[in-house]
Amino acid sequence: MLFVDSTVPAEVAAIYAWGVASGVTTNPLIFARESGAADLEATIRAILGVSHGHVSVELTSEDEAGLLSEARRYHAWAPDRVCIKVPFGEVGLRVAHALARDHVATNVTCMMSFNQAYLAALTGATYVSIFSGRVRDTGYDVRPTIQKLRLQLDREGLGSRILVGSIRHAMDVSDALEAGAHVVTVPPPILRKMLHHPKTDEAIAEFNAAWRNRAE
Ligand code: E4P
Numbered sequence: 001m002l003f004v005d006s007t008v009p010a011e012v013a014a015i016y017a018w019g020v021a022s023g024v025t026t027n028p029l030i031f032a033r034e035s036g037a038a039d040l041e042a043t044i045r046a047i048l049g050v051s052h053g054h055v056s057v058e059l060t061s062e063d064e065a066g067l068l069s070e071a072r073r074y075h076a077w078a079p080d081r082v083c084i085k086v087p088f089g090e091v092g093l094r095v096a097h098a099l100a101r102d103h104v105a106t107n108v109t110c111m112m113s114f115n116q117a118y119l120a121a122l123t124g125a126t127y128v129s130i131f132s133g134r135v136r137d138t139g140y141d142v143r144p145t146i147q148k149l150r151l152q153l154d155r156e157g158l159g160s161r162i163l164v165g166s167i168r169h170a171m172d173v174s175d176a177l178e179a180g181a182h183v184v185t186v187p188p189p190i191l192r193k194m195l196h197h198p199k200t201d202e203a204i205a206e207f208n209a210a211w212r213n214r215a216e
Pocket of ligand 1: 005129133166
């Protein structure tokens with residue numbers, strides 16, 4: 001399953017028109033880069049309007065009470081659609097657990113290891129996010145982490161879905177899915193790279209030329 005990793009409503013709409021996307025993820029860094037000073041609520045409402053499935057919105061408060069009140073505010077925008085992205089940590093686990101108890105969809109994020117994601121899954125999180133590119137930046141292969149995590153979730157019957165983000169190359173997508181990710185969230189430029197293969201372009205050009213040049 002693929003999600004779109006973007007804060008740009010027009011980009012989200014363009015990818016949803018392909019019929020391949022089931023959700024959207026955002027984070028404060030891509031929001032700052034792509035949407036600058038735009039209003040968060042207006043941007044998320046615009047994304048909700050052009051998509052279906054969960055739209056992850058990340059918390060940025062520094063303490064537990066702030067995180068919970070921020071979560072309640074975002075959740076109210078679209079209770080069935082907004083998924084609260086909770087930064088991983090001790091406080092993050094408490095917040096994720098409190099939200100899960102209230103049946104609020106959660107995406108525990110910024111995780112790099114099996115142990116972190118396993119702890120997040122035990123809270124009842126809807127998604128547990130592993131950051132492929134950031135793990136690979138440190139010289140480690142992310143695939144065994146995804147494989148072990150998938151085996152453990154299946155073994156214990158835990159309901160969390162493994163969401164792999166921080167996708168830098170088209171090949172990261174197939175690697176993550178092959179390793180057992182339930183969902184990969186992909187930036188639109190990489191989704192567009194997934195379209196291309198030189199032999200596909202060649203085959204289509206050959207077929208169209210043959211059709212145009214056929215004998216009458
Ligand atoms: C997705 O949910 C993440 O926020 C995102 O993919 C992180 O990507 P980055 O490592 O390129 O910042």
